[in-house]
Each structure stands twice: as structure tokens, then as C-alpha cells.
Amino acid sequence: MRGIDSLVNIWQLNTHELYSTLEGHYASVTCVAFAPNGLFAVSGSEDKTARVWGLTLGLVVSTFKGHTDTLTAVAVMIDSRRVVSSDRQGGLAIWLADNASILQSWSGPSFCLAITNNMKFLVCGSGDNSLRICSVSREEVRHTVSHSEEVTCFVLTMDSQHLITGSRDMSLKVWQVDGGKLAQVLVGHTDHVTCVAVAILNKCLVVSGSRDSNLIVWDINTGNDMHVLRGHLGYITCVKVAGDGSLAVSGSEDKSIIVWDTKRGQVISSIQLQIPILNLEMSTDASRITVLLLENKCLPIVCLHNTTATYVKMPTYVAPTKEIEAAATNRATNARGSFKGSQKCDTPEFTWERPWP
CATH class of the missing domain: 2.130.10.10 (YVTN repeat-like/Quinoprotein amine dehydrogenase)
Known part of the structure; x- marks a missing residue:
């Protein structure tokens, strides 16, 4: 915290x-x-x-x-x-x-x-209607993905294949990370999209929230909405999905947290707080939910003792240590023996700082 x-x-x-x-x-x-x-x-x-x-x-x-x-x-x-x-x-x-x-x-x-x-790409944005996908290894801007209005949220799938973006234009878009091509457009909300989340194991399932007070469960392979989740009385501020994709947990301006069954599209539990919810984080089985409240110094931890979700371990990776250390050593050695210049990429918004050979 x-x-x-x-x-x-x-x-x-x-x-x-x-x-x-x-x-x-x-x-x-x-x-x-x-x-x-x-x-x-x-x-x-x-x-x-x-x-x-x-x-x-x-x-x-x-x-x-x-x-x-x-x-x-x-x-x-x-x-x-x-x-x-x-x-x-x-x-x-x-x-x-x-x-x-x-x-x-x-x-x-x-x-x-x-x-x-897979540590190959970095996604970054500045609060406008676009995001940039950068190649980590090649030091260049690879792609720009955009909406007609401001991008309000985005998430990467666990397999590193897709980037899902939400926007004030009421739509979500699914992009191929390697290539930057548009794969799907998800249309169904009637107001700004405010949040989006994915599961660890189920790479096809996406849940989005909106200022229309609803959440939608999507299949990004087909672009179809599987369920519209209705229950909040104010706009949705945040959503998270359990690791196995069976549950979604949402927070809202209406001061409530709702736990959803994503397969049946039904409410499992509702928790009423006294303050609007800004954000939440949770364990992969949704047994522990940490809540960020509006203008409040308290950080509630909500326990779901009878969660039906299965605990899923987060993906891990063992890095090639020698290659990383060699990259740092070589870069430091080259910098000592040369002037530092700047090389511009295809867009003027990016400038990579690197030593000239």
C-alpha cells in the first residue's frame, strides 16, 4: 500500500x-x-x-x-x-x-x-485515445492502437497474444500484440467502458464494466457477449476475474461489491460498504479481496470463506541470467567509450537514448 x-x-x-x-x-x-x-x-x-x-x-x-x-x-x-x-x-x-x-x-x-x-513487448499510454506497443528487444515503437475516444482501460492476456482496450466510445477492442492488428470489436455497453479483466487459465473469457452500471462477459474468440451482469445501481469502477475464470468481482460507485458466477451470469454474493469503491485486488481464488475506497485511509480486506473458485498459481519464468547481465555490462562499456546521442523512431513521440557506435 x-x-x-x-x-x-x-x-x-x-x-x-x-x-x-x-x-x-x-x-x-x-x-x-x-x-x-x-x-x-x-x-x-x-x-x-x-x-x-x-x-x-x-x-x-x-x-x-x-x-x-x-x-x-x-x-x-x-x-x-x-x-x-x-x-x-x-x-x-x-x-x-x-x-x-x-x-x-x-x-x-x-x-x-x-x-x-513473454517479456517481448511493453504497452504504454498517456491518457489519450491510443496506446503504444513497444518491442523490448529491438528498441523501437512497433504499433499504435487506438479508439475514436479516450482509452480508459486495458489488459493483456496471460498468453501474451492479445491486448484488450476499453474506451469512452463505449466499445472494447481486441488487438494482436505481435502485429498490432485488430482481431475483434466488442460492442454492447451503452456508456463509457471503465474497466476490463481477464482470467489466467481461460484466455477466451473477458469481463468488462461500464458507466451504464452493467458488466458483460465476453468470448473474445467469437466477439459474442455470453452474459450481461446486472445488479449494480451506479457505474462500475473496477472488476477482477478469478484465475480459473469461474468468478468475477466488481466494485461500483454505489458502494457495493458483487461476486458473480461468470458461467451462469448470476449474482453469488453482494457486500454493501459505506463508501464508493475505487479499485480492488484479489487472490486468484477470490478468497481475499483488498478494497480501495474513495477518500478514505482504511483498506478493507474482504474474505470469501466459501469461494467456489480454484486457486491458480500465477505464471512463472526463469530468466537467462547470463544474457541479462551481459546486456547490462556491454551497454555500460559502450557508454563509457562513446558520446551519448538520441535516435528517433518512426513517431516523434518516442526518442530512444542509446550510445552511438
Whole structure:
């Protein structure tokens, strides 16, 4: 949990107790991400740094100081070795978590970040009607995907094959990540799309929420809506799907959380809170749900003791260590022996910073 007091609090979901408080930033913390291996967390701050925290002892492992403005997002690749971070000036960087050695840096849209599980592509945006898909290895902008109005949400499928985007134009679009081609257009909402989620095991199932107070369960292979989920009285602010795809959990402006059966399209349970829900995160079996409330310092943890979803382990990957370390060493060696120049890609919105040979 991030905060305006420059601290990072780690909570134990099973016991609901504060596990540790991480101190080290000098300004408000703006973003936090956990490593897939569960051994460390990364935080970004208004102090223009990103810090890697070992979760066992709660100590700083490394501090990345390559940004020139407040950090807007941090993400850890599935290898749990490389970190991607961005700042308000449009600076993005890929660096090693263990020693903060920079691997790549460039300029471009930087207010939202996501990395494919195969670690080949990075998706980023700046709050307009488009997203950019960047190739991590080739240092170039690969594709731009867009809507007629502002993109409000997006998610990558677990197999790294598709990017699903939602927009104020009331539609969702399914894109091929490698190629950037439009695969499906999902039409059914009658107001802005606000959120979208996918399952780990069922790569065809997508659930979206909207300002029309409804959620829709989609089959992205056919583009058909399987169910329209009605039950909220206000617009949907967030949705998550259990790892096996059997349940969806949504939060709304109407101060309620609803658990849905995605196969039958029915309400399983409804939880009424006293404050509008902004966002939620949950375990893959939906047994623990952490809720972010509007303008409230409390962080409720909701327990579904009789969840019907099956626990699904998140995808893991063992990185080729020697290749990553060699890339950092070679880049540092080349930088010492040459001037640093900038090479522009096809679009003027991106500038890769790299040493000239």
C-alpha cells in the first residue's frame, strides 16, 4: 500500500496484520509493484527515485535514480529481475532490480504501463485515445492502437497474444500484440467502458464494466457477449476475474461489491460498504479481496470463506541470467567509450537514448 507519508506498508492478507513498514523515500509514494517471485517489491515516489525492497528483512536492495520527475508507474517483469519505470516527463527505463543498472531508456507515453508475460513487448499510454506497443528487444515503437475516444482501460492476456482496450466510445477492442492488428470489436455497453479483466487459465473469457452500471462477459474468440451482469445501481469502477475464470468481482460507485458466477451470469454474493469503491485486488481464488475506497485511509480486506473458485498459481519464468547481465555490462562499456546521442523512431513521440557506435 502506497501513501502520501513517504512510507510503504506491507500487509499480510491471511492475518490482516501489518507485516512491515518500508522507510526510505523522501516524498509521497506514487506507485508500488510486487515481483512475481514474491521476494521483493518496487516503489516509485515524488522524490524521483524507485526503490527495490527485500520483503524478508524490509531493507532497500537498490535505488534507481535515472528519472528526472515524479514516477508514475513501476512494473516488474515476470523474470523478477528487470523493472520498468516511468515518470511525468515521459521518461521510461528498464533496469536490473538487484543493482539498479540501467538496460534501456527512452521517451514516450508514460502514464500507464504493462509488460507481456513473454517479456517481448511493453504497452504504454498517456491518457489519450491510443496506446503504444513497444518491442523490448529491438528498441523501437512497433504499433499504435487506438479508439475514436479516450482509452480508459486495458489488459493483456496471460498468453501474451492479445491486448484488450476499453474506451469512452463505449466499445472494447481486441488487438494482436505481435502485429498490432485488430482481431475483434466488442460492442454492447451503452456508456463509457471503465474497466476490463481477464482470467489466467481461460484466455477466451473477458469481463468488462461500464458507466451504464452493467458488466458483460465476453468470448473474445467469437466477439459474442455470453452474459450481461446486472445488479449494480451506479457505474462500475473496477472488476477482477478469478484465475480459473469461474468468478468475477466488481466494485461500483454505489458502494457495493458483487461476486458473480461468470458461467451462469448470476449474482453469488453482494457486500454493501459505506463508501464508493475505487479499485480492488484479489487472490486468484477470490478468497481475499483488498478494497480501495474513495477518500478514505482504511483498506478493507474482504474474505470469501466459501469461494467456489480454484486457486491458480500465477505464471512463472526463469530468466537467462547470463544474457541479462551481459546486456547490462556491454551497454555500460559502450557508454563509457562513446558520446551519448538520441535516435528517433518512426513517431516523434518516442526518442530512444542509446550510445552511438
